[in-house]
Amino acid sequence: MNTINTPGARMAVRGIHKRFGAFTALDDVSLDVAAGELVCLLGPSGCGKTTLLRCIAGLERQDRGQLFIGDRDVSLLPPQARDYGILFQSYALFPNLSVEANIAYGLAGLSREETRKRVGDMLELVGLLGSERKFPGQLSGGQQQRVALARALAPAPSLLLLDEPMSALDARVREHLCTELRQLQRQLGITTLMVTHNQDEAMLMADRIAVMNNGQVEQYASAQEIYDKPATPFVAEFVGQGNWLPFQRSSDSHARVGGMDMRLAPDASRAHSGRLFCRPEAISVNPTVHEENLFPARVREITFLGNRCRMSFEFNQFPGHALLAEVAPESMPRLGSPDIWVALPPRSLQVFA
Amino acid sequence: MSLPVANAKVPTQSFSGALGDRLFVVGGKLLLLAFLCVAVLMPLLAIFWRGFTPVAGGGWMAAKELLASDNFHWLLGNSLKVSFSVAGIVVPVAYLFAYALQRTLIPGKAVWRGISLLPLLAPSMLPGIALVYLFGNQGWLRGLVADNIYGFWGIVLGEAIYTFPHALMILLSALSLADARLFDAASSMGASPWRAYRSITWPATRQAVFAAFCLVFTLTITDFGVPVVVGGDYQVLALEAYKAVVGQQQFGRGALIGMVLLLPALLSFAVDAWLRRRHGEAMSGRAQVFRPAPSRLRDGCYLALVLLVCAALLLVVGMAVYSSLVKFWPYNLSLSLVHYRFDTTAGGGWLAYSNSVKMALGTALIGSAVIFTGAYLMEKTQGLRRLNLLLRLLSFVPMAVPGLVLGLGYVFFFNLGGNPLHLFYGTMTLLVVCTIAHYMTTAQMTATTALRQLDGEFEAAALSLKAPLYRHYLRVTVPICLPALLDIIRYLFVSAMTTVSAAIFLYSPDTILAAVAVLNMDDAGNVGGAAAMSTLILLTSAAMSVLLAWASRGLLRRSQAWRQGAPGH
Numbered sequence: 001m002n003t004i005n006t007p008g009a010r011m012a013v014r015g016i017h018k019r020f021g022a023f024t025a026l027d028d029v030s031l032d033v034a035a036g037e038l039v040c041l042l043g044p045s046g047c048g049k050t051t052l053l054r055c056i057a058g059l060e061r062q063d064r065g066q067l068f069i070g071d072r073d074v075s076l077l078p079p080q081a082r083d084y085g086i087l088f089q090s091y092a093l094f095p096n097l098s099v100e101a102n103i104a105y106g107l108a109g110l111s112r113e114e115t116r117k118r119v120g121d122m123l124e125l126v127g128l129l130g131s132e133r134k135f136p137g138q139l140s141g142g143q144q145q146r147v148a149l150a151r152a153l154a155p156a157p158s159l160l161l162l163d164e165p166m167s168a169l170d171a172r173v174r175e176h177l178c179t180e181l182r183q184l185q186r187q188l189g190i191t192t193l194m195v196t197h198n199q200d201e202a203m204l205m206a207d208r209i210a211v212m213n214n215g216q217v218e219q220y221a222s223a224q225e226i227y228d229k230p231a232t233p234f235v236a237e238f239v240g241q242g243n244w245l246p247f248q249r250s251s252d253s254h255a256r257v258g259g260m261d262m263r264l265a266p267d268a269s270r271a272h273s274g275r276l277f278c279r280p281e282a283i284s285v286n287p288t289v290h291e292e293n294l295f296p297a298r299v300r301e302i303t304f305l306g307n308r309c310r311m312s313f314e315f316n317q318f319p320g321h322a323l324l325a326e327v328a329p330e331s332m333p334r335l336g337s338p339d340i341w342v343a344l345p346p347r348s349l350q351v352f353a
Numbered sequence: 354m355s356l357p358v359a360n361a362k363v364p365t366q367s368f369s370g371a372l373g374d375r376l377f378v379v380g381g382k383l384l385l386l387a388f389l390c391v392a393v394l395m396p397l398l399a400i401f402w403r404g405f406t407p408v409a410g411g412g413w414m415a416a417k418e419l420l421a422s423d424n425f426h427w428l429l430g431n432s433l434k435v436s437f438s439v440a441g442i443v444v445p446v447a448y449l450f451a452y453a454l455q456r457t458l459i460p461g462k463a464v465w466r467g468i469s470l471l472p473l474l475a476p477s478m479l480p481g482i483a484l485v486y487l488f489g490n491q492g493w494l495r496g497l498v499a500d501n502i503y504g505f506w507g508i509v510l511g512e513a514i515y516t517f518p519h520a521l522m523i524l525l526s527a528l529s530l531a532d533a534r535l536f537d538a539a540s541s542m543g544a545s546p547w548r549a550y551r552s553i554t555w556p557a558t559r560q561a562v563f564a565a566f567c568l569v570f571t572l573t574i575t576d577f578g579v580p581v582v583v584g585g586d587y588q589v590l591a592l593e594a595y596k597a598v599v600g601q602q603q604f605g606r607g608a609l610i611g612m613v614l615l616l617p618a619l620l621s622f623a624v625d626a627w628l629r630r631r632h633g634e635a636m637s638g639r640a641q642v643f644r645p646a647p648s649r650l651r652d653g654c655y656l657a658l659v660l661l662v663c664a665a666l667l668l669v670v671g672m673a674v675y676s677s678l679v680k681f682w683p684y685n686l687s688l689s690l691v692h693y694r695f696d697t698t699a700g701g702g703w704l705a706y707s708n709s710v711k712m713a714l715g716t717a718l719i720g721s722a723v724i725f726t727g728a729y730l731m732e733k734t735q736g737l738r739r740l741n742l743l744l745r746l747l748s749f750v751p752m753a754v755p756g757l758v759l760g761l762g763y764v765f766f767f768n769l770g771g772n773p774l775h776l777f778y779g780t781m782t783l784l785v786v787c788t789i790a791h792y793m794t795t796a797q798m799t800a801t802t803a804l805r806q807l808d809g810e811f812e813a814a815a816l817s818l819k820a821p822l823y824r825h826y827l828r829v830t831v832p833i834c835l836p837a838l839l840d841i842i843r844y845l846f847v848s849a850m851t852t853v854s855a856a857i858f859l860y861s862p863d864t865i866l867a868a869v870a871v872l873n874m875d876d877a878g879n880v881g882g883a884a885a886m887s888t889l890i891l892l893t894s895a896a897m898s899v900l901l902a903w904a905s906r907g908l909l910r911r912s913q914a915w916r917q918g919a920p921g922h
Contacts, residue, residue: 059813078371079816086817092810094829095915106818135915155818 008191009070009158010035011056016065018051018215025051026062027215033208036189038182040202043212044238049195052212053161056193058082069159084159085152089167091144093136099123099147100132106155122150125184142173149181153188160185162194166201178204199239203227211235227279233352236277243283243323245276247351255351258318262293265346271353282348283325285311291343299338304329313342374822378734382744385727389747391774392790396762397754400615403765404608416609429613432590435505436574436617439512440566443520448562450662451524453655456531456554456645460656466525468663471670473518474894476851476868479887480514481507481582482880483673491683493672503585511579514669516572517662520565527561528554531643560628567621575614575755578853582875582883590614591757598764598858611761615754622753670891677884692885699877701870706889709867712784713849713897720789720796720845725838728800729826733812752794756854759791764858779861787855792848796841803837804830832912836905843901847894 011033018026026048033039041049054060056067058079066075074082085106093102103119110118123129126146136144145165152160165181166174182205185192196202202209203223210220211234219231230236247255247262249272254261257276284291300322301312311325325342406412419425450469454462472480487494488502495501502510531554539549577591584592590610598607676682680689695702731744751759767778777783807830815825831838853868860869867890875883909916 057813057817059816078374079813080371080374080819080821084817086814088810088814090808090810092808092814094811094814096829096832096912097915105815105820108819137915151814151818161817 007158008036008160008189010068011070011159011191011193012066012068013052013056014066014068016052016055016067017063018048018055018060019063024215026055029065029212029215029217031210031217031220033191033193035191037207038185038192038194038205040206040209041193041195041212042199042202042209042239043197045197047212048215049197049212050163051215053163053193053195056159057084057086057161083157084161085155085157086161087145087148087152087163087165089164091136091148091168093144093148093151095136097135098132099128099134099136099139102136102147103151103154105151118154119150122154125153126150141169142177145169145177149184153190158191160190160192162192164195164197166196166198174201175204181205211238213238230277230350233275233277236350236352241280241324243278243280245278245318245321245323246274247276248273258315258321260293260295260315260317262344262349263346264349264351268346268349269351269353271351274351274353277350277352278323278344278348280310280324280326282345283323284343284345285325285327285331286341287343292346293344293349294341295343297340297342299340313340315342377821377823377826378730379737381726381730382737382740385723385730385744386740386747388723388786389744389750389790392786393747393750393754393759396759396766397750398762399766399769400608400611400758400762403604404612406605408605412605415605419606419609428588428590428593431505431587432574435508435512435589436570438505438509439516439573440569442509443513443516443569444524444562444566446658446662447517447520447565448524448558449655449658451521451528453659454525455528456643457652457655458645458647459652459659465659465663468666469521470518471666471891472514474847474851474898475670475673475887475891476853476871477511477515477576477578478582478853478868478871478875478883479673479891480511480669481579482676482871482875482884482887483669484511484583485880486672486676486682486884487668493683501585503583504587507583507585508580508587508589511583512573512576514666515576515579516569517666519572520569523561523565523568524558527558530557533641533643536643560625563628564625567617567625571618571621571755574617575757575854577757578872581872594757594761595857598761604765607761608765611758615758618753618755618758673884674888674891677881677888679881682881692881693889695870695882695886698874698879698882701865701867701873704863705865705870706867706886708781708864709850709890710893712781712788712864712866713846713893715781715785716788716792716849717842717846719785720793721838721841723789724793724796725800725831725834725841726826728797728804729830732801732804733807733830734822748797749794751790751792754791756791756852759787760855760858763787763855779859779864781864784856784859784864784866785849787859788849788852789845791852791855792845796844799837799841799844800834803834807833835908839901839905839908843898846897846901850890850894850897 013029013031016026016029018024029048029052031039031052041052043049051060055062058074058077058081062075066073068074069083072083094105097105100116100119103122104115107115107118119132120129123131126149128143128146128150131139131143131147136147139147145168162181166178169177178201185205194202194205206223208220208222209226211218211226213234219226219235221229221231226235226239230239236242245257247257249270250256250261253266254263255276256262262276287294296316297313298316299311299313303310303312307329308326309329311327312322313325314320314322404416407414450465453459454466459465484502484507486492488497488507489495490501492502535553536549539553544552574589575591577589577595580587580589580592581595591614594607594610594614597603597610677692678688678690679685680687680691695706701708727744727748731741731748754762763783766772767775767783769775777786811829812822812825815822815829851868853866853872856866857869857872860866865873867886871883871886871890874880874886
């Protein structure tokens with residue numbers, strides 16, 4: 001048995017600029033996607049992620065820069081000549097054509113028999129065999145998404161573009177479909193670029209995430225690296241939650257925060273002043289063993305979230321500055337009084353100038 | 354898991370398709386531009402050129418003389434008086450009528466709506482002819498009017514009936530949208546219905562009232578169909594322009610009056626566009642449909658008004674039909690088809706009728722294809738930003754140009770010495786081109802509205818699938834928009850059947866049209882023949898409308914499977 005796909009091609013974006021009037025949508029963006037990789041473009045609305053996708057698709061023309069799919073320079077080619085499949089946010093299924101005709105839309109030069117076989121294979125791939133004669137309007141949102149995916153994959157493109165594919169779907173089916181889509185992508189080995197503003201989706205699916213802001217890529221790395229070692233304050237802020245503490249450097253190894261002297265990791269940035277960043281779950285509350293950077297604090301509010309508790313507190317030596325910590329519910333009983341001890345391990349403190 | 358299919362790349366459309374697309378998009382837009390230039394822009398420029406060239410009553414001196422003459426002041430005064438009176442009568446009545454259809458619970462709404470739109474199906478002479486039979490010297494209801502009907506009141510009544518459905522359509526659509534939440538909020542704050550009307554309905558519809566007023570005013574001041582039939586000695590500007598060009602070959606004078614008649618249309622068009630921009634979108638996407646609460650008193654009053662208006666319209670249309678069947682008014686009231694024996698009378702007869710049908714079919718089919726494809730290219734394809742803007746601008750011009758003025762422009766442009774297009778003058782081709790140009794803006798707005806309801810990513814999806822755009826257009830866009838397309842065909846057909854304003858200047862003996870024949874027969878004193886021809890036009894327009902409505906309904910039923918809850922539509 002042969003496989004349904006051609007192996008994915010690598011894709012590269014080199015120094016793309018795009019302006020709309022006075023607004024700079026893309027500012028010198030470069031990106032490499034390896035063959036078979038799934039990369040997410042993540043960012044708030046207006047960050048340029050959709051513009052980048054549309055430039056790659058040839059639906060917008062960049063002002064400067066180059067685009068490569070495989071070894072081909074497609075920078076100036078029209079969309080028809082670029083060899084990609086795309087899944088739109090709205091799916092853009094043609095309502096007057098049956099599922100079968102939609103999937104066969106991009107297939108030309110095949111005999112009637114071959115076309116039918118190809119459509120059947122695609123429907124089997126997305127688990128919708130038997131829906132050939134239905135119209136898109138008669139399918140659920142999730143089924144429509146699969147048909148749109150089958151249509152995009154039917155001509156066996158070497159690159160798949162996904163534009164906010166999950167945003168039209170119910171929150172309940174979203175996670176399931178994410179996993180499914182990811183499995184399918186792995187199995188086909190097709191190079192995929194996905195645009196999303198939802199960090200959960202990006203973390204769930206991507207090999208690598210490109211976090212974008214103001215038309216630039218702020219960080220391009222694996223989900224874990226982006227979470228643990230955000231390259232810029234924006235990434236730290238945008239992905240997950242965190243606490244910010246203004247500091248002045250007091251010595252080579254310490255920083256002054258309010259009335260406290262906090263020890264920093266030896267490899268931390270040498271910045272003279274700035275902000276320290278710390279994830280809520282890295283904070284330990286009333287530790288049972290001795291930890292560094294242990295300071296007295298006062299609880300302001302506790303919110304029960306099921307599998308964890310979110311606690312808002314302030315340091316006694318830095319009053320008025322609220323911080324968040326996340327603790328397991330089972331450690332809550334130890335919080336008898338509002339007066340607690342909180343430790344910020346040096347490893348968890350990231351320094352931004 | 355491995356899947357069963359060829360290892361090699363599945364063949365897809367070659368990208369020579371890109372070249373075909375470019376031809377389709379760029380070529381289509383350039384063709385449209387050429388059409389708009391020849392059919393709209395050049396004729397308009399020709400009017401100005403003619404008006405300011407000092408021959409045949411044109412030029413600066415003649416213009417000054419014309420504007421200073423007592424005769425002109427009299428004509429202008431008459432035209433303004435008539436137009437303001439008609440607009441002052443029609444707009445309030447049409448507003449109440451539209452309100453009755455959209456915001457009350459009167460029974461039989463579909464019937465009333467159908468009756469109210471009847472005058473659209475006949476040329477503007479028909480109300481005039483009916484008025485002659487009703488209130489003329491030998492009229493059926495002659496005793497009801499002090500003097501005879503010829504003159505000011507004849508024109509006002511005739512124009513009122515002719516323009517009523519035009520105003521009604523604007524007001525119907527303005528009153529069709531209402532957000533129930535606003536009315537709930539108003540009544541929860543204790544506002545009376547009148548206060549709710551003043552603070553919700555009126556602000557949302559006053560712009561449409563203004564637009565309707567302008568439309569009625571412009572239609573009236575540029576129409577000569579009614580004045581020519583019931584005007585008597587009461588002369589108006591439009592008739593004067595017609596007589597100057599057709600009767601006296603005073604092209605320059607015709608052009609000058611044409612320019613004067615262009616002014617109110619241009620002015621109202623500009624003010625309307627300005628108001629529209631200021632107004633913005635009143636309805637949000639989350640609006641809830643307003644359903645009027647039952648009220649016996651209110652519904653009773655509105656029903657009485659609706660019945661009165663419909664009775665008047667039916668009386669007028671019915672009188673025209675009836676008079677066409679009467680053997681010899683008022684002496685022999687037995688019914689016969691003698692007036693329909695057009696071959697025995699002068700004025701064009703059956704040739705005119707068959708020409709009209711041919712012209713209307715040509716206009717409807719070619720016009721809808723040109724206009725819809727043009728709208729598609731403007732809406733759904735990118736690039737050529739400046740050209741797009743120019744096309745949009747030019748295709749809005751016909752809206753502001755009365756048919757009479759456009760027709761004058763055609764006379765001047767196509768008779769220009771050395772114009773190679775002169776050989777089209779007097780041909781069916783030119784009549785079709787002129788009619789398409791005259792009615793294109795409304796048709797294009799219908800097309801644009803339908804196209805904007807389609808998912809904006811359809812074209813991008815088709816391109817990513819390497820499907821040629823023209824194929825996508827024919828296979829997806831046209832089938833989805835077919836109901837709107839049929840609506841455009843109907844509109845163009847009916848308009849072409851009934852138009853006289855532009856065509857009157859452009860026909861030759863071989864290409865005489867039915868509506869022109871009505872005018873000629875009436876002019877020759879054959880009012881019975883004119884009534885018969887008007888009736889024939891009315892019946893043809895009605896038959897085509899019914900046929901297309903039936904086709905549209907059948908189509909919707911057949912495509913119900915995918916139209917229900919179809920995504921992106």
